[in-house]
Amino acid sequence: MSIAPDTRTATPQPLDRPLPQGNAPDLELWLTERVAFHLHRACDEIDPDTPLADYGIDSVAAISICGEIEQHYRLAVAPTIAYDFPTVHAITGHLAELLADKAKHDEEPS
Amino acid sequence: MPHQPDSRTLTDAVRAGVERHPDRAAFVYLHEDGLGMRPEELSYAELDRRARVVAARLRQASKGDPSRPVLLLYPPTLDFVTAFLGCFYAGRTAIPAPLPDEPGERLARVSGILRDAKVGAVLTLPQYRQAISAWLAASGEQDVVCLSTGADEDDGTDPDLWTPPRVRGTDVAFLQYSSGSTSEPKGVMVTHTNLAANQEAIRSAMKTPQGVVAGSWLPLYHDMGLIGMTLQPLWVGGTSVQMSPISFIKQPGRWLRMIHDYRVEGTASPNFGYELCVRRVSEEQSAGLDLSSLRVALNGAEPVRADTLRAFVRRFAGNGLRAEAVLPCYGLAENTLLVSGNDPESPHLELAVDAQALEQDELRPARTDRPSRTLVSCGRPKDTEVLIVDPMTLRGLPDGQVGEIWLRGPSVAAGYWNRSELTAETFRAVTADGRAGCLRTGDLGALRDGELYVTGRIKEMLIQHGRNLYPQDIEQAVQESGDAFRRGGGAVFSVTDEASERAHVVVVQELKAWATSDEEALARLAASVQALLSRQFQLPAVSVVLVRPGVIRKTTSGKTQRTLMRRLFLDGGLPVLHQRLAPAVVALLPATDAAPEPTAAVSPRP
Numbered sequence: 001m002s003i004a005p006d007t008r009t010a011t012p013q014p015l016d017r018p019l020p021q022g023n024a025p026d027l028e029l030w031l032t033e034r035v036a037f038h039l040h041r042a043c044d045e046i047d048p049d050t051p052l053a054d055y056g057i058d059s060v061a062a063i064s065i066c067g068e069i070e071q072h073y074r075l076a077v078a079p080t081i082a083y084d085f086p087t088v089h090a091i092t093g094h095l096a097e098l099l100a101d102k103a104k105h106d107e108e109p110s
Numbered sequence: 111m112p113h114q115p116d117s118r119t120l121t122d123a124v125r126a127g128v129e130r131h132p133d134r135a136a137f138v139y140l141h142e143d144g145l146g147m148r149p150e151e152l153s154y155a156e157l158d159r160r161a162r163v164v165a166a167r168l169r170q171a172s173k174g175d176p177s178r179p180v181l182l183l184y185p186p187t188l189d190f191v192t193a194f195l196g197c198f199y200a201g202r203t204a205i206p207a208p209l210p211d212e213p214g215e216r217l218a219r220v221s222g223i224l225r226d227a228k229v230g231a232v233l234t235l236p237q238y239r240q241a242i243s244a245w246l247a248a249s250g251e252q253d254v255v256c257l258s259t260g261a262d263e264d265d266g267t268d269p270d271l272w273t274p275p276r277v278r279g280t281d282v283a284f285l286q287y288s289s290g291s292t293s294e295p296k297g298v299m300v301t302h303t304n305l306a307a308n309q310e311a312i313r314s315a316m317k318t319p320q321g322v323v324a325g326s327w328l329p330l331y332h333d334m335g336l337i338g339m340t341l342q343p344l345w346v347g348g349t350s351v352q353m354s355p356i357s358f359i360k361q362p363g364r365w366l367r368m369i370h371d372y373r374v375e376g377t378a379s380p381n382f383g384y385e386l387c388v389r390r391v392s393e394e395q396s397a398g399l400d401l402s403s404l405r406v407a408l409n410g411a412e413p414v415r416a417d418t419l420r421a422f423v424r425r426f427a428g429n430g431l432r433a434e435a436v437l438p439c440y441g442l443a444e445n446t447l448l449v450s451g452n453d454p455e456s457p458h459l460e461l462a463v464d465a466q467a468l469e470q471d472e473l474r475p476a477r478t479d480r481p482s483r484t485l486v487s488c489g490r491p492k493d494t495e496v497l498i499v500d501p502m503t504l505r506g507l508p509d510g511q512v513g514e515i516w517l518r519g520p521s522v523a524a525g526y527w528n529r530s531e532l533t534a535e536t537f538r539a540v541t542a543d544g545r546a547g548c549l550r551t552g553d554l555g556a557l558r559d560g561e562l563y564v565t566g567r568i569k570e571m572l573i574q575h576g577r578n579l580y581p582q583d584i585e586q587a588v589q590e591s592g593d594a595f596r597r598g599g600g601a602v603f604s605v606t607d608e609a610s611e612r613a614h615v616v617v618v619q620e621l622k623a624w625a626t627s628d629e630e631a632l633a634r635l636a637a638s639v640q641a642l643l644s645r646q647f648q649l650p651a652v653s654v655v656l657v658r659p660g661v662i663r664k665t666t667s668g669k670t671q672r673t674l675m676r677r678l679f680l681d682g683g684l685p686v687l688h689q690r691l692a693p694a695v696v697a698l699l700p701a702t703d704a705a706p707e708p709t710a711a712v713s714p715r716p
Contacts (some may be wrong), residue, residue, distance in 0.1 A: 067360025
């Protein structure tokens with residue numbers, strides 16, 4: 001007997017909005033806004049080249065930022081992304097690459 | 111259903127489940143898979159088969175002393191559960207611990223456990239075996255066996271080789287290393303009798319039905335995640351649905367979706383988990399979720415905040431969340447887990463008390479003309495006798511008086527592993543009137559009409575002129591006094607000036623981002639904190655340190671680390687935006703090259 005198989009909803013969220021574009025300025029704008037939210041700061045306080053560690057990032061904020069990226073860009077990234085790429089610029093660069101790869105992959109005929 | 115005798119062990123409970131409903135899911139683990147969650151199910155029959163294999167392999171592989179405990183190093187997976195149960199099946203003492211997959215704090219912690227516990231074997235997943243063997247060798251543990259387990263790691267071991275272990279109720283079932291510092295870990299010895307007693311206490315307190323569905327994202331090596339969310343469902347032949355803490359923190363809405371998808375009846379989290387849901391789950395994410403199956407949502411393991419309970423209920427009432435389901439509780443590893451919890455069928459109590467009386471260790475009804483504090487009741491004690499004891503005189507205190515919470519009962523653990531002195535002090539305390547065999551919790555609280563109100567920790571308590579002040583009360587008062595102060599972003603502690611032996615109160619408070627730039631405004635804020643505390647707590651000239659968001663250190667479960675903040679402050683290690691320090695406090699700080707700014711120190715006001 002499997003648990004509650006009938007009540008389980010399909011897990012993947014429906015594609016209810018177009019996928020955001022991965023161009024760098026949009027990416028940076030969006031990321032800055034989310035980073036600011038999780039670090040409890042105003043957007044204009046987040047300098048793209050200042051290490052997030054200087055803003056006092058904790059593990060909950062770092063993982064939250066990772067989760068937001070995954071959700072927004074439908075892109076799996078490491079939970080350590082905010083440590084591996086320590087600034088907004090560094091994360092943006094990394095994401096732009098991932099998104100370009102993904103776009104190339106999606107275009108290829110299956 | 112006939113009541114099971116308390117003497118049964120976890121092994122008995124699982125074997126009973128296997129007999130009655132072998133195909134029922136004992137566990138469902140939700141793995142992140144792309145953007146969705148992929149459920150992995152483990153039936154009672156398969157859980158039992160894998161645990162028997164682990165037990166048989168442990169017996170074959172261990173040449174040394176079988177009384178040495180087995181350290182379990184797993185990422186959050188069902189393989190941890192089968193290995194943990196395998197230790198029970200083998201009659202070995204298990205130690206749940208986090209996988210030391212990153213250097214730093216976690217590795218230091220696990221290394222401390224390895225040394226302290228005299229571990230005989232380590233169980234892990236195949237992909238970590240080599241690294242862990244190397245770590246064991248480097249730690250000088252030559253005789254420790256490292257085995258890997260997992261669905262594909264049976265190496266042909268026949269599960270039918272297993273024979274049930276002979277265990278006594280007094281045997282240590284597992285060691286819970288949740289208290290103590292990194293350098294001096296303390297392993298709480300939970301016996302089979304303790305575990306059975308606390309499982310029964312949880313079952314009767316929460317009215318857990320047979321076959322319950324529980325769901326949680328708590329770490330499996332944490333007492334609330336292990337005892338409450340993993341073993342309690344097994345105890346009653348139920349199902350435990352789990353996901354990792356990372357999956358939850360990435361998207362808090364996943365926890366609520368799990369409750370919806372699996373009709374979860376019982377869940378648990380420290381206060382911060384409920385706060386994350388309120389702050390981060392969007393209307394879009396919660397639309398259509400049905401939380402009406404939830405009977406018990408425990409809030410424990412850190413101070414329970416009345417405003418968090420209210421905000422969570424308000425936010426998700428439209429999703430069928432019942433207010434009574436949100437259930438404050440009190441427990442600790444030294445009592446296996448649960449001490450007291452609110453009744454799941456009635457709303458929890460809140461008590462507005464007079465703040466001044468609380469400082470004098472008394473609960474008195476709040477008066478409109480004086481400052482008050484709101485305390486949340488953690489319900490009635492269950493199988494445990496709660497004594498409120500004056501920590502200095504060791505006299506028992508009457509109802510309505512605040513003192514140290516002492517416990518007696520079958521859930522009180524056997525002590526700390528290999529620490530007889532500390533065990534005697536903590537677990538064998540005697541009151542002034544001769545009540546023996548008590549556990550000193552180090553927590554402060556009071557009983558009133560049979561309900562337990564937890565008010566703070568002894569070590570963090572501030573004593574000012576004989577009055578006991580609770581840091582969380584001062585923190586909360588500061589945070590409620592102005593928009594610029596971040597909620598939950600404060601640490602209050604005292605520093606003692608050795609010459610006069612006087613304690614000075616220091617308030618470190620985070621400001622919201624928009625309030626951090628204007629120097630004049632900062633000075634006004636600091637002055638306003640001093641004025642507030644002088645007015646409300648009669649504390650003259652407290653030292654105030656204003657900092658940016660994120661400076662206050664918290665534990666992974668969200669507890670403010672006041673002792674650490676005190677050390678950082680005394681070492682001069684805080685990034686200060688602005689501070690007003692009493693001269694006696696300035697004298698305690700390391701000398702800086704630059705002379706202190708004239709604004710940095712102010713004289714105490716009359």
